[in-house]
Amino acid sequence: MTDRKIAFLGTGLMGAPMARRLLDAGFAVTVWNRDRSKADALAADGATVAVTAVEAASGASVLFTMLTNAGAVSEILFGSGVADALKPGAVVVDNSSIPPPIAREHATKLAERGIRHIDAPVSGGVVGAAAGTLAIMAGGDAEVIDSVRDVLAPLGRVTRVGPSGAGQLAKLGNQQIVAVTIGAIAEAMLLVEAGGGSREAFRAAIRGGFAESRILELHGQRMIERNFEPGGTARNQLKDLDAVLDAAQSLSLHLPLTEAVRAEFAEFVEKGGGESDHSGLLLHLEEKNARGKA
Numbered sequence: 380m381t382d383r384k385i386a387f388l389g390t391g392l393m394g395a396p397m398a399r400r401l402l403d404a405g406f407a408v409t410v411w412n413r414d415r416s417k418a419d420a421l422a423a424d425g426a427t428v429a430v431t432a433v434e435a436a437s438g439a440s441v442l443f444t445m446l447t448n449a450g451a452v453s454e455i456l457f458g459s460g461v462a463d464a465l466k467p468g469a470v471v472v473d474n475s476s477i478p479p480p481i482a483r484e485h486a487t488k489l490a491e492r493g494i495r496h497i498d499a500p501v502s503g504g505v506v507g508a509a510a511g512t513l514a515i516m517a518g519g520d521a522e523v524i525d526s527v528r529d530v531l532a533p534l535g536r537v538t539r540v541g542p543s544g545a546g547q548l549a550k551l552g553n554q555q556i557v558a559v560t561i562g563a564i565a566e567a568m569l570l571v572e573a574g575g576g577s578r579e580a581f582r583a584a585i586r587g588g589f590a591e592s593r594i595l596e597l598h599g600q601r602m603i604e605r606n607f608e609p610g611g612t613a614r615n616q617l618k619d620l621d622a623v624l625d626a627a628q629s630l631s632l633h634l635p636l637t638e639a640v641r642a643e644f645a646e647f648v649e650k651g652g653g654e655s656d657h658s659g660l661l662l663h664l665e666e667k668n669a670r671g672k673a
C-alpha cells in the first residue's frame with residue numbers, strides 16, 4: 380500500500396473505472412462527484428467518499444480531475460476553492476478534454492500557488508479505462524510527469540508530448556482522427572450496402588488490411604449491431620471538433636476534412652443525436668441518404 384493520498388474529482392463514465400484502477404493498485408483514494416450517487420458506488424471498492432470537492436482535495440498529494448468541460452474544471456479548481464485547499468507541491472492531473480489555452484491558464488494559476496499541473500487527456504474509452512490500457516497524452520514539465528508515473532501506471536501508457544497544453548493538442552488530434560474515421564467507415568458501409576453488399580462481410584473483408592483500425596474493430600461492429608449506447612457521445616465529439624477548429628484558427632491552419640465531419644456531427648446533434656454514441660453518426664448519414672432518395 381502506497382502512502383500517497385489521491386483525490387479523484389469526477390467519477391462518471393470514465394472517472395469511475397479510472398478511480399477503481401487506482402484503488403486496486405493500493406492507493407488511498409478520496410472521490411467526489413457532483414452527483415453523489417456516482418461517487419458512493421466506489422465506496423465498496425475502498426474509496427473514501429467526500430461531501431465536497433474541497434474536502435476531497437484537502438491533504439491530497441495528487442489530484443485528478445475528469446470533468447465534462449473547461450468550465451467545469453475552472454469552476455472546481457478556482458471557483459469552489461479546490462486549488463486553495465491543496466498543499467504546495469501537490470500535482471493536479473487534469474484528464475478532462477479542454478482547450479489548450481485553458482489548460483495553460485490553469486497551469487499558470489496553479490503555479491502561482493506552488494501547485495504543479497499536468498494536462499493529461501486520455502483515449503481508449505470506458506473499455507480502456509476499466510482495463511488500465513488508456514493512452515495518456517501528457518503536457519507539462521518532464522520532471523513533474525515523471526514524479527507521478529507510478530500513479531498513472533495503473534491507468535495506462537503515459538507519453539509526454541510537450542509543454543503545458545500539448546497534451547490537449549494531442550487529444551484534439553486524436554479526436555480529429557476518430558471523427559473522420561467514424562465518418563469514413565459509416566460512408567463506406569452505406570456505399571457497399573447500396574450496391575448489394577453486406578456491411579458485416581465488408582468489415583470482415585478489410586480487417587487486417589490498410590484500413591484496419593481500432594475504430595473499425597469497435598465502432599464498425601457497433602454500426603453492424605446498431606448498438607449506439609454511448610461510450611463517447613456525439614455531443615462530446617462535436618465539442619472536441621469545435622476545439623480543434625478553434626486551435627486551427629489560432630494557428631492559421633485550414634482543415635477541410637475536419638470542417639466537413641464537424642458539420643455532419645453538428646447536424647446530427649441538432650436533430651437529437653447528441654446523447655448517442657459518436658458512431659451513431661451512421662444514423663444521420665442513413666437518414667440523409669433516405670431523404671435524398673425521396
